Amino acid sequence: MWLLYLPLVIPALAGAAARPLANRLEPRQATWLLTSATVALAGCSTAALALLAAYAAARAPFLAAVGDYSQAVMRRGDPISAAAGSAAALALASAAVAVVVMLRNWVRALAESYRRAARLPADDGIVVVPGPAIEAYALPGWPGRIVVSGRLLDRLDDDRRAALIAHEQAHLDGRHHLFAAVARLAAAANPLLLPVARSVEYTVERWADERAAAVTGNRRMVAETIGQVAFLASPRRRRTTGISLGMIGSRALLRSAAWAGPVPRRVAALLVAPPRRGRTILLAACAAIVLLAGISALEAASDLHALVELAQAAGS
């Protein structure tokens, strides 16, 4: 009956695979792939939890009476211990609560964002805010707005401003906040999917970076803009010293960036050739894993169905 547990374990596998996939695949493709994989895997693991809980529930005398099946046959054929079944029911309930709470908060935040965007001037969709903050973000709305602090714009030359605006415009045009939100919701249903949801947040940034590189036609300049803004936004890091990286070759730098935070990863990705679309083998492997989770959940469901039918035949 290990099939029943497979959909619960596969998300951990996906969590481990998410970062290498996000590093290798073309960002738009990676975003779609990882987002749909989180949804599919969250669905499968929730179905598996529901099945485990159903096995536990089927032992209850009350349900046996209502469903008109033989409790003895049910218990004999039941592959799940009562403890496992109850744990699954508990996990299912907490997943449902987590998803509902997150969905409610997200809808509120999005409604707030739309309201605020509607109140901001729409001339070219760019709102410059005063004050000392170094800040730039895309505010989803109808239409969305790009909010940039004047202090940040002051520090950037024209090319870098163009790169920044193209990046944020790509977020709005591609509705990137939806991908991130869907992946987060899926991760709320199954926390093992959290690394995949984080990778989606990273791939939408990469997607917007690649768009900025295409618009400005200068990958290195976009990379330098990200670096400059990151240092401006974290003033404490500006004078970071420590081990000298001067002696390390660029290949080694790229290798360590693959396991670093999002900013060096994005910069490293822009300093090499643009990623190619395709990579059929990777895509096929992902599809196979998701399919495996789906098939095992379905297989377990039909097992339960067969058992209930058997018990019903014995009961009547």
Added chain:
Amino acid sequence: MISRQEVPRVRELGPRHESGGSPREARRAAGALESEILAILRGASEPLSPGDVRLRLEPGQGAVLSYSTVVTIVSRLHAKGLLARQRAGRGFTYTPVDEVSLAAGRMTQALGNGTDHDAVLSRFVSGLSGRDARLLRGLLASDLDPPADEPAGERE
């Protein structure tokens, strides 16, 4: 929005350069001058440098006010978030910040506080750890030279 230490520091600079008048008088005048200079900038059709502002002041005051006093006042207005500035040559030119942008500034602060908004907003850069900062410095200083991209519009 503005740190409280900034304003007094700027204020000390101004009156000292003024010719004549007690410091108290100069300070009192500064409050009135702020609104007058703000009115000049709001009435102007283009960004103004402190020199332009000084020329547009009432002839009587323009003669009294030194250039550095005007610079002091516009910097103070900038620190308060009432003026936006753009670099022009070695100095800055100033434009008034409209009401909507002021509201947007307050909104940015409000958004920065809520964690829910992280799910909605796409920030340009996230935080930088010490290790990330070193790595970033190394990457930007490296001789990695990406090939030229295809022209805009072909890729999505």
